[in-house]
Amino acid sequence: MIALDHVTKRYGDLAAVDDVSLTIPSGEVYGIVGQSGAGKSTLARIVNLLERPDSGSVVVDGTDLTALGTADLRAARRRIGMVFQRFNLLGSRSVRGNVELALELDGVPRAQRRARAQEMLDLVGIGHRGDASVHELSGGQQQRVGIARALAARPSVLLSDEATSALDPETTASILDLYRRINEQLGLTVLLITHEMDVVKTACHSAALIEAGRVVESGRLVDIIRTPGSRLTSQLFPLGTIPATVESDATVIDITFAGGTADRPVISRLAREHDVDVSILGALIEQIGGTQAGRTRLEVPTHAAAGIITDLRGQNLLVEVLQEGVRA
Numbered sequence: 001m002i003a004l005d006h007v008t009k010r011y012g013d014l015a016a017v018d019d020v021s022l023t024i025p026s027g028e029v030y031g032i033v034g035q036s037g038a039g040k041s042t043l044a045r046i047v048n049l050l051e052r053p054d055s056g057s058v059v060v061d062g063t064d065l066t067a068l069g070t071a072d073l074r075a076a077r078r079r080i081g082m083v084f085q086r087f088n089l090l091g092s093r094s095v096r097g098n099v100e101l102a103l104e105l106d107g108v109p110r111a112q113r114r115a116r117a118q119e120m121l122d123l124v125g126i127g128h129r130g131d132a133s134v135h136e137l138s139g140g141q142q143q144r145v146g147i148a149r150a151l152a153a154r155p156s157v158l159l160s161d162e163a164t165s166a167l168d169p170e171t172t173a174s175i176l177d178l179y180r181r182i183n184e185q186l187g188l189t190v191l192l193i194t195h196e197m198d199v200v201k202t203a204c205h206s207a208a209l210i211e212a213g214r215v216v217e218s219g220r221l222v223d224i225i226r227t228p229g230s231r232l233t234s235q236l237f238p239l240g241t242i243p244a245t246v247e248s249d250a251t252v253i254d255i256t257f258a259g260g261t262a263d264r265p266v267i268s269r270l271a272r273e274h275d276v277d278v279s280i281l282g283a284l285i286e287q288i289g290g291t292q293a294g295r296t297r298l299e300v301p302t303h304a305a306a307g308i309i310t311d312l313r314g315q316n317l318l319v320e321v322l323q324e325g326v327r328a
């Protein structure tokens with residue numbers, strides 16, 4: 001588990017990380033998402049104490065990193081593997097040599113190093129490229145080397161800062177798939193720092209949204225989707241604004257569902273039972289946090305709106321009113 005407690009980091013007048021408290025449960029794929037400049041990378045560097053916070057504590061697997069001396073901190077950092085956007089591989093070394101590097105610094109004997117590196121390269125799907133030079137590999141393959149290197153020292157946490165940002169969508173999908181597999185096979189906690197909502201949608205169990213150094217929302221995606229007014233959910237289901245063609249006296253509602261309700265014929269039944277016309281203004285269904293979830297935007301006659309909303313909420317659906325129609 002990673003527990004950040006009231007962590008603040010200032011650069012001059014700017015609080016890049018501003019009083020952040022966050023718990024990242026063990027064994028989860030956890031996304032930290034936010035716009036450029038929100039403070040994500042600063043937060044990532046704080047998690048392994050490459051950056052020391054001005055105040056607050058950083059507890060990883062029960063150890064408060066802020067309380068450790070240099071030698072103990074160096075040891076504790078080995079429990080956290082880092083993967084970077086620009087891969088940061090050494091061009092002068094082979095693929096295998098890059099994976100062996102951290103083990104070499106730890107004084108692991110050569111034969112053991114080799115075996116471990118091969119095991120990790122096999123795990124990430126490039127076991128046959130160990131002798132290649134890193135320049136001969138594609139971006140996606142280089143990122144796999146970066147992941148193998150981060151895993152070599154058997155960390156309990158894998159921390160990735162925009163590791164897929166330089167990759168095309170297909171390669172990104174395969175790398176996210178790899179993160180999920182590593183999480184499941186090795187039971188590792190994976191912290192994915194990203195500005196892309198798709199990364200959160202595809203790979204994460206939980207997420208935190210940060211803005212101007214502060215956490216504005218956090219939790220398991222299945223719970224976030226059920227939270228009224230959630231900004232993360234609006235970004236997961238970008239339905240946009242209400243079309244200008246919708247009359248101002250109509251009522252517009254968003255229905256959000258997760259899990260079993262997704263395939264129920266909610267809308268046709270509504271129209272039938274309330275004897276009204278219902279227009280679908282937008283709908284998105286996604287696989288989120290391992291469950292099917294969706295949001296549907298409906299235009300309903302205002303005179304029937306109250307009954308419809310009560311009915312839907314009775315079915316355990318999240319209903320949010322976007323436009324309250326004026327009753328004639």
Ligand SMILES: Nc1ncnc2c1ncn2[C@@H]1O[C@H](COP(=O)(O)OP(=O)(O)OP(=O)(O)O)[C@@H](O)[C@H]1O
Binds near residue numbers: 014
């Ligand atoms: N070493 C530093 N010195 C001064 N200011 C810094 C430093 N590092 C970061 N900042 C500032 O802190 C804020 C947060 O930066 P950070 O790199 O954490 O954002 P980010 O969310 O990772 O952005 P991006 O998505 O662009 O990578 C920014 O305003 C940045 O300019």
Ligand SMILES: [Mg+2]
Binds near residue numbers: 042
């Ligand atoms: Mg960054």
